[in-house]
Amino acid sequence: MKIAVLSGKGGTGKTLVSVNLAVAAKEAVYIDCDVEEPNGHLFFEPKPIGSEQIVIKIPVVDEKLCNGCRKCVEFCKFNALAYINNKLIVFDEVCHSCGGCMLFCPEKALAEKEKMIGEVQYGVSENVTVVTGILNIGEASGIPIIKNLLNYAKGEQAITFIDCPPGSACIVMESIKDADYCILVAEPTFF
Numbered sequence: 718m719k720i721a722v723l724s725g726k727g728g729t730g731k732t733l734v735s736v737n738l739a740v741a742a743k744e745a746v747y748i749d750c751d752v753e754e755p756n757g758h759l760f761f762e763p764k765p766i767g768s769e770q771i772v773i774k775i776p777v778v779d780e781k782l783c784n785g786c787r788k789c790v791e792f793c794k795f796n797a798l799a800y801i802n803n804k805l806i807v808f809d810e811v812c813h814s815c816g817g818c819m820l821f822c823p824e825k826a827l828a829e830k831e832k833m834i835g836e837v838q839y840g841v842s843e844n845v846t847v848v849t850g851i852l853n854i855g856e857a858s859g860i861p862i863i864k865n866l867l868n869y870a871k872g873e874q875a876i877t878f879i880d881c882p883p884g885s886a887c888i889v890m891e892s893i894k895d896a897d898y899c900i901l902v903a904e905p906t907f908f
């Protein structure tokens with residue numbers, strides 16, 4: 718079973734609830750999807766088992782092949798490409814790694830390069846497997862890290878608690894997409 722714990726904003730006690738539910742379960746996986754400011758591990762102090770780097774693929778242009786047709790610029794719905802002063806510019810931070818521009822370029826002038834955007838760390842604290850996602854400072858999207866984190870959710874034996882990022886942006890939607898239940902931690906204000 719997967720239970721996601723959400724809040725409309727930061728500071729409502731979402732992590733406090735997730736951590737305590739995980740400790741109270743017989744066997745649990747705690748996944749910290751709040752990748753911009755993960756702090757659940759501070760409560761668990763898990764014994765480290767391993768980590769993996771999260772890498773995305775972004776386009777890189779071969780200027781010798783590029784003829785400036787701008788088809789890739791028109792194709793990219795994320796405005797991650799611009800053709801300025803006879804040069805194609807790639808804005809890594811807003812590229813969603815869809816790969817479409819590479820398929821679309823008639824001159825085959827675009828290839829992929831890898832970029833490390835963060836890390837997933839995992840460890841154990843008594844009955845809880847603790848998995849933490851960390852987005853590098855300056856990166857715009859933690860969604861590739863969330864996708865990797867959710868691979869650690871266990872099905873039958875253990876309950877997985879997903880400590881979501883605050884708010885309701887697409888990174889939150891990604892965190893809850895496979896959840897069986899959601900718990901909303903609210904504070905007593907209109908917000």
Ligand code: SF4
Binds near residue numbers: 783789823826
């Ligand atoms: S589609 Fe290809 S050739 Fe055209 S501007 Fe983009 S990279 Fe250059």
Ligand code: SF4
Binds near residue numbers: 794796
């Ligand atoms: S990979 Fe996708 S998102 Fe990134 S620049 Fe190309 S079309 Fe845009």
